[in-house]
Amino acid sequence: MDARFLGIAELTETPSVAVVVDVMRAFTVAAWAFAQGAEKIVLAESLHEALALKARHPDWVALKDGPPAPGFDAVNSPALLRSVDLGGRTVVQKTTAGTVGALAVKEASLVLCAGFVVAEATARLLRTRECDSVTFVVTGEDGHAEEDLTCAQYIAKRATEAGTDPAEFLHRAAKSRAAAELATGVRQGAHPDDVALCLELDRFPFAMVATSEDPLMVLRPTAVPVGVVPGA
Structure with missing residues (x-):
């Protein structure tokens, strides 16, 4: 598999397959939303759009970065x-990096959103679809977020190598600037357990696929068959 690792600003053309990575915290949050019963997540382009969608659909759950x-x-x-409890509900999500990255590749034939919590399922879906070329979008810090790059590199290796050891990748992510800022309270709207939850490998068994449902970009959990062995 030919893997490229690009920041959002480096996306000069639409990739065929894109894996958009935001470990701390957009797509860890998205995975938890699905685990709590959410049916789908609408990725909003702006805070204004998120509030407008909420106004039109009062039962939807609007979620953003930063403080309440x-x-x-x-x-x-x-x-x-x-x-x-998000049972059966729709979540509208707007974040600084993750949702921006997903919307930047919305024309790709396959868009996956990922973090460590869904790493194996994401890699397994790439294997199942036999993806030859994959662009990993490193969303944080203008493409330089260590936790996002590390997670992207791990998923890329796991898609082709069965024996990939996650320890080094998780260690690098734990030493990232984002982890430090969350741990020390620099980032608002955070909880002391956020870092540990973001680094919980393969907590959930599903991948997350984003598709255009005109005019919205919608994220849904996708079950992935077990049994596709890397290199087989």
């Missing part, structure tokens, strides 16, 4: 979301 704000129901924290 009027009109929004939740913040971008996996630890704060894990006790929320």
